[in-house]
Amino acid sequence: MSIGRRLIVVSNRGPVGYGRDEDGRRVVRRGGGGLVTALRPLVSRHDVTWVASAMSDEERTIAASGPIEETATDGSRYRLRLVAHDPGAYELFYNVAANPALWFVQHGLWELKRDPNADLTLPWNAGYRAVNENFAQAVVAELERDPEAAVLFQDYHLYLAPRLVRERVPDALLGHFVHIPWVGPWAWRVLPEESVRAIHDGLLANDVLGFHTNRWRDAFLESAAAYLGPDAARRTLVSASPISVDPAEFEELAWDETVLERERELLVARPELLVLRVDRTDPAKNAVRGFHSFGRLLERRSDLHGRVGMLALLDPSRQEIPEYAGYRNALEATALSVNERFALPGWTPIDLRIRDDLPSSIAAYKQFDVLMANSVMDGLNLVVKEAPLVNERDGVVVLSHDAGAIDELRAWVVPVDPHDVEQQADALEQALELPLPQRRAWLAAIRAHVRAHDVDEWVTGQLAALERASTMRS
Amino acid sequence: MSIGRRLIVVSNRGPVGYGRDEDGRRVVRRGGGGLVTALRPLVSRHDVTWVASAMSDEERTIAASGPIEETATDGSRYRLRLVAHDPGAYELFYNVAANPALWFVQHGLWELKRDPNADLTLPWNAGYRAVNENFAQAVVAELERDPEAAVLFQDYHLYLAPRLVRERVPDALLGHFVHIPWVGPWAWRVLPEESVRAIHDGLLANDVLGFHTNRWRDAFLESAAAYLGPDAARRTLVSASPISVDPAEFEELAWDETVLERERELLVARPELLVLRVDRTDPAKNAVRGFHSFGRLLERRSDLHGRVGMLALLDPSRQEIPEYAGYRNALEATALSVNERFALPGWTPIDLRIRDDLPSSIAAYKQFDVLMANSVMDGLNLVVKEAPLVNERDGVVVLSHDAGAIDELRAWVVPVDPHDVEQQADALEQALELPLPQRRAWLAAIRAHVRAHDVDEWVTGQLAALERASTMRS
Numbered sequence: 001m002s003i004g005r006r007l008i009v010v011s012n013r014g015p016v017g018y019g020r021d022e023d024g025r026r027v028v029r030r031g032g033g034g035l036v037t038a039l040r041p042l043v044s045r046h047d048v049t050w051v052a053s054a055m056s057d058e059e060r061t062i063a064a065s066g067p068i069e070e071t072a073t074d075g076s077r078y079r080l081r082l083v084a085h086d087p088g089a090y091e092l093f094y095n096v097a098a099n100p101a102l103w104f105v106q107h108g109l110w111e112l113k114r115d116p117n118a119d120l121t122l123p124w125n126a127g128y129r130a131v132n133e134n135f136a137q138a139v140v141a142e143l144e145r146d147p148e149a150a151v152l153f154q155d156y157h158l159y160l161a162p163r164l165v166r167e168r169v170p171d172a173l174l175g176h177f178v179h180i181p182w183v184g185p186w187a188w189r190v191l192p193e194e195s196v197r198a199i200h201d202g203l204l205a206n207d208v209l210g211f212h213t214n215r216w217r218d219a220f221l222e223s224a225a226a227y228l229g230p231d232a233a234r235r236t237l238v239s240a241s242p243i244s245v246d247p248a249e250f251e252e253l254a255w256d257e258t259v260l261e262r263e264r265e266l267l268v269a270r271p272e273l274l275v276l277r278v279d280r281t282d283p284a285k286n287a288v289r290g291f292h293s294f295g296r297l298l299e300r301r302s303d304l305h306g307r308v309g310m311l312a313l314l315d316p317s318r319q320e321i322p323e324y325a326g327y328r329n330a331l332e333a334t335a336l337s338v339n340e341r342f343a344l345p346g347w348t349p350i351d352l353r354i355r356d357d358l359p360s361s362i363a364a365y366k367q368f369d370v371l372m373a374n375s376v377m378d379g380l381n382l383v384v385k386e387a388p389l390v391n392e393r394d395g396v397v398v399l400s401h402d403a404g405a406i407d408e409l410r411a412w413v414v415p416v417d418p419h420d421v422e423q424q425a426d427a428l429e430q431a432l433e434l435p436l437p438q439r440r441a442w443l444a445a446i447r448a449h450v451r452a453h454d455v456d457e458w459v460t461g462q463l464a465a466l467e468r469a470s471t472m473r474s
Numbered sequence: 475m476s477i478g479r480r481l482i483v484v485s486n487r488g489p490v491g492y493g494r495d496e497d498g499r500r501v502v503r504r505g506g507g508g509l510v511t512a513l514r515p516l517v518s519r520h521d522v523t524w525v526a527s528a529m530s531d532e533e534r535t536i537a538a539s540g541p542i543e544e545t546a547t548d549g550s551r552y553r554l555r556l557v558a559h560d561p562g563a564y565e566l567f568y569n570v571a572a573n574p575a576l577w578f579v580q581h582g583l584w585e586l587k588r589d590p591n592a593d594l595t596l597p598w599n600a601g602y603r604a605v606n607e608n609f610a611q612a613v614v615a616e617l618e619r620d621p622e623a624a625v626l627f628q629d630y631h632l633y634l635a636p637r638l639v640r641e642r643v644p645d646a647l648l649g650h651f652v653h654i655p656w657v658g659p660w661a662w663r664v665l666p667e668e669s670v671r672a673i674h675d676g677l678l679a680n681d682v683l684g685f686h687t688n689r690w691r692d693a694f695l696e697s698a699a700a701y702l703g704p705d706a707a708r709r710t711l712v713s714a715s716p717i718s719v720d721p722a723e724f725e726e727l728a729w730d731e732t733v734l735e736r737e738r739e740l741l742v743a744r745p746e747l748l749v750l751r752v753d754r755t756d757p758a759k760n761a762v763r764g765f766h767s768f769g770r771l772l773e774r775r776s777d778l779h780g781r782v783g784m785l786a787l788l789d790p791s792r793q794e795i796p797e798y799a800g801y802r803n804a805l806e807a808t809a810l811s812v813n814e815r816f817a818l819p820g821w822t823p824i825d826l827r828i829r830d831d832l833p834s835s836i837a838a839y840k841q842f843d844v845l846m847a848n849s850v851m852d853g854l855n856l857v858v859k860e861a862p863l864v865n866e867r868d869g870v871v872v873l874s875h876d877a878g879a880i881d882e883l884r885a886w887v888v889p890v891d892p893h894d895v896e897q898q899a900d901a902l903e904q905a906l907e908l909p910l911p912q913r914r915a916w917l918a919a920i921r922a923h924v925r926a927h928d929v930d931e932w933v934t935g936q937l938a939a940l941e942r943a944s945t946m947r948s
Binding site for chain 1: 594595657658659660661663664665666667668693851875876891893894895896897
């Protein structure tokens with residue numbers, strides 16, 4: 001499906017980054033983030049203007065001279081409008097209000113309440129609100145150019161912008177997709193009530209609002225009713241549709257030269273049974289409890305010593321935020337303590353690698369026997385959709401019951417309670433010993449599901465919802 | 475109202491404590507806790523057996539030789555059955571599972587999720603469950619003696635005991651009162667699911683279950699439905715009735731010799747305008763943010779320098795738990811930093827006194843101009859019922875919108891958002907400047923309300939609910 005309407009995609013991080021090389025020439029870096037990858041089909045098939053934050057000096061220079069034309073990797077052209085912010089405001093917006101505050105609240109990790117000195121007033125007003133105002137102005141300028149364009153806001157950085165746009169362009173067609181979990185009214189009580197109301201009010205200025213699963217959507221409807229009254233969500237089409245991946249991309253990547261080289265390296269060193277996790281070093285991903293549960297497994301099962309290994313490929317994440325730096329320390333300390341306790345000559349139980357290394361991840365996707373994703377909460381979790389596509393070992397997925405993807409994959413995974421280390425050890429044991437016919441059937445079922453419900457389907461659904469909202473209004 | 479039925483009151487802490495003096499003679503200390511005070515009318519008017527933990531060596535000795543007869547301060551006799559626990563189990567029960575885990579979860583303060591190493595399995599099984607089993611055995615022994623007795627479980631230490639009793643004595647008449655907040659299903663997700671289900675299942679083994687306010691009761695019904703299914707609470711009468719105080723006791727205490735002496739000392743040093751808080755040094759009481767808001771008030775209003783003072787009388791609380799020790803440090807550091815910034819010769823803005831000192835608290839109740847209770851959450855908050863009874867300065871109450879008492883007192887207090895320091899400074903300003911007629915009317919209204927709804931009313935209601943449940947069953 002393709003629509004003629006021009007699209008204004010709005011996200012904090014843009015699809016490309018700009019800098020200068022040593023000789024002072026402008027260089028372009030393609031962004032890797034999951035959101036940008038997911039939205040790629042939009043750019044290929046539609047007339048897109050992308051609005052994103054200017055982050056580097058070079059990007060601020062570009063922002064000052066107005067929107068530019070860019071070319072995507074597949075050759076499609078799109079417009080890029082970079083929005084410059086006051087650096088102090090951006091710091092408060094990004095490193096205090098959006099991360100960790102909103103991210104942690106929406107993953108049930110918030111400790112504002114516990115931190116006796118925490119006060120969100122300044123970062124909220126001088127940071128989050130200010131940056132959203134900048135985005136709103138950029139979107140309004142784009143809508144002045146083409147009032148028929150549809151706006152697609154992305155994620156938790158931009159909760160206030162839709163209301164600010166709606167106030168100035170009452171007839172704008174606005175959509176928003178929240179890529180992280182939503183939590184019920186009780187979990188929102190850790191923020192000042194005024195901010196929580198503004199968040200809900202901002203999102204409900206959209207014509208269409210999307211979440212990955214019914215559980216996040218229902219939580220939103222519940223919290224919106226609690227904070228803004230029972231009719232608050234009346235004018236917005238609030239829907240659930242899980243994002244997905246492009247299966248062809250992963251099937252191709254599996255045969256990439258670098259991936260094959262990493263796979264050869266992995267095969268030389270691999271244990272008989274490989275338990276894999278591929279995450280960011282984010283507290284929400286819960287790798288430390290995962291390591292503890294692997295330690296519990298080794299405590300119970302001395303017959304597995306020397307035979308099973310956990311490979312943890314973790315992309316370093318948000319290290320400028322103290323909570324994340326502390327979490328990285330806990331990761332390293334926990335892996336070390338399990339290894340010190342159980343290691344044998346020639347066998348290290350946990351192989352922890354903290355770096356950004358996509359080829360190694362794809363190689364490991366092919367080789368795992370058990371894939372563990374025990375997030376405390378997870379908007380969806382794309383790893384459990386990606387890895388089975390290319391796995392060659394009849395690998396079993398162990399998946400948190402608080403990850404959005406469980407709603408799609410429940411029948412074909414071993415579920416885990418992310419707060420129960422014992423139960424996670426049970427699940428690892430069960431996954432390692434699952435009979436072959438069941439492993440094969442589960443893996444095949446996950447693959448078929450992901451192929452049938454790919455990212456194109458998701459994009460098509462987003463645009464159809466916007467058209468539906470537009471029709472209903474007129 | 476009085477019923478002939480014998481009552482078995484079950485609470486972790488009993489009404490008296492036993493030790494040995496230097497000469498090896500048994501000494502009795504009367505307990506001071508709010509719960510014990512509240513239940514005093516029960517002992518005066520009913521045939522009561524109190525079941526409580528043996529905490530000292532002396533108490534363990536008493537426990538070994540069976541129930542004893544005791545005399546309350548008013549001369550009433552009651553039976554006391556002390557329950558001895560394995561000291562290791564009691565440590566895990568009290569200092570890990572009940573505090574901080576359950577207390578923090580039920581005040582939205584839980585950081586289990588954030589603490590990557592936290593695992594409740596051991597303290598839950600070896601501590602909380604074990605201690606509840608001991609209590610259940612003691613109650614069953616009492617019920618064997620008198621099968622018609624009604625059992626009144628108290629508070630968050632004993633969530634599992636009712637089910638254990640019900641399994642062994644199916645026809646027992648069981649009631650439970652939860653004195654702290656209840657939180658919705660989203661807030662319970664930080665504990666292992668199995669424990670959360672056991673908590674709800676345990677409470678629903680009671681015939682009658684009470685909370686202080688509708689908001690906690692509704693949250694319970696919501697979380698019970700989420701964890702145990704929509705019909706889970708069908709067989710239990712779940713009600714809301716706020717506990718209260720004995721007004722005569724405070725009106726009498728106001729003229730106690732020691733209180734009058736403390737009042738004279740206070741009058742010598744008191745600032746023109748006295749802002750008071752009387753709390754425990756508990757993170758749930760939120761005194762640190764209260765100090766910050768007082769600092770913000772002084773920033774805004776230089777005309778108040780030298781004229782307004784905050785007196786914080788804080789009872790030291792649970793110092794063996796690291797979070798509480800850390801919170802005490804934060805209290806002292808914050809008061810110090812406000813004082814260092816604003817103090818003038820002869821004027822210290824915040825007078826922080828950390829000690830257990832009831833006479834000083836009563837003296838300060840008489841003298842406050844503004845009483846601040848900005849708890850992040852609070853089952854009820856008795857201070858805001860006690861202090862107005864004896865206040866002589868037309869004092870104004872500033873009360874958290876997440877304290878249970880707000881549901882009764884909303885019309886006569888200045889409400890505060892406990893997470894919004896700016897708004898708390900607004901509230902202090904508003905309270906200090908409230909016109910005299912309004913101050914008088916509000917204070918009079920609070921007094922009239924507390925006198926009309928005293929602790930006797932609460933006790934009567936609890937027993938009536940049990941009789942109703944008993945009648946409905948037969």
